[in-house]
Amino acid sequence: MKLTLALLFVSLAYTAYAVPIEESVTYPRHMQFPGGDGVMHDIDLDGEVDEELLIGIAERNVYILFTRLNPTAGQTLVINDADSIRNSNFNPAHNTVVISHGWLSNQNTGINGLIRDAYLNKGDTNVIVLDWRRLAISNYVTAVRGVPIVGVGLGQFIRYLVGVTGASYDTIHLVGFSLGAHLVGNAGRELEGRLARITALDPAGPLWVFNSNRVNSKDAKYVEGIHTNGGLIGLGYGSPVGHVDFFPNGGSSQPSCLTPICDHNRAWELFAASVSYNHLIGRKCSNDIQITLNSCRGGTFPMGNDDLHKQGSGKYRANTSGKYPF
Known part of the structure; x- marks a missing residue:
């Protein structure tokens, strides 16, 4: 009888932990959020938005192209400047991936180089790094307000790029981290x-x-979420956002990580590794309790990678190690 009650208590506790984030999360007004510098910064979620900064903010976006012909020396592509694109190494016959960093970050932040190199070491790809630092260095609430504006600007740039080069939308993959994830959405x-x-x-x-x-599942033909620091008060949004959502190691904390920054950043580290090796495999889960208890028994599906033809649906848990390539 005692064992039954104990198991019931554990089950209820996990149920409470695993409810969808919309029903469970209330972020405090004052909290900390990480920047690309690897440091936690104080933010005020009721703080004042710098409305003046948002005027024309999408025009401050910088698009930097890397290919196997220029793997480390980027070429700047400029919207409404066709020559900047025609004179670059952009090849419409190759797939294109656009990388969007997060808050307090820029083109030199670690996510960009790691994912760029994973693609270029594997094959011919147009890798475009979006530097939206002018907004990203503002206070958090201003950055949140401006993300949709900057995202629309990215969309307009891609439309122009396609018009100039004849590239197909079916060859374009947007990858965004943290605030950058909502931006690419x-x-x-x-x-x-x-x-x-x-x-x-x-x-x-x-x-x-x-x-x-x-970001949501209507934003592209296939949208995939990789959640590494969700949970009750995680830095990440812990509920599904796409056609397929992965919750590595349960989706809230990661092996060998001792800080929320590590857990949060693990998402782009896992993705880069998956581009190189396509070795991280998730198992489909029927509910959030299975994700938390590591008891998913559904079919398998690869997490991340560079496949532009992926199709699927549902929630998956992928178990990884704590050391690259995981």
Whole structure:
């Protein structure tokens, strides 16, 4: 009898932990959120938005192209400047991936180089790094307010790029981390969901729980979420956002990580590794309790990778190690 009651208590506890984030998360007004510098910064979720900064903010976006012909020396592509694109190494016959960093970050932040190199070491790809630092260095609430604007700007750039080069939307994959995940979702929405794929890497949680501008499954033909620091008060948005959502190691904390920053950043580290090796395999889960208890028994599906033809649905748990390539 005691054992039965104990098991019931554990089950109820896990049920409470695993309920969808919309029903469980209330972020405190004052909290900390990580920047690309690897440091936690104080944020005020009721703080003042810098409305003046948002005027023309999408025009500050910088698009930097890397290919196997210029793997480390980027070429700047400029919207409404066809020569900047025609004179670059952009090849419409190759797939294109666009990488969007998160808050307090820029083109030199670690996510960009790691994912760029994973693609270029594997094959011919147009890798475009979006540097949206002018907004990203603002206070968190201003950055959140401006993300949809900057995302629309990215969408308009991609439309122009396609018009100049003849590239197909079916060859374009947007990858965004944290605030950048919601940013690429808005870019896909601007293009009416025509892009082949969007990958949302631990999309930011604070101020996004009830935000209609967050990334969702209508933003591309295939949208995949990888959640590494969700949970009750995680830095990431812990509920599904795409056609397929992965919750590595349960989706809230990661092996060998001792800080939320490590858990949060693990999303882009896992993705980069998956591009190189396509070795991280998830198992489909029937409910959130199975994700938490590691008791998923459904079919398998690869997490991440560079496949632009992925199709699927549902929630998956993938178990990884704590050391690259995981």
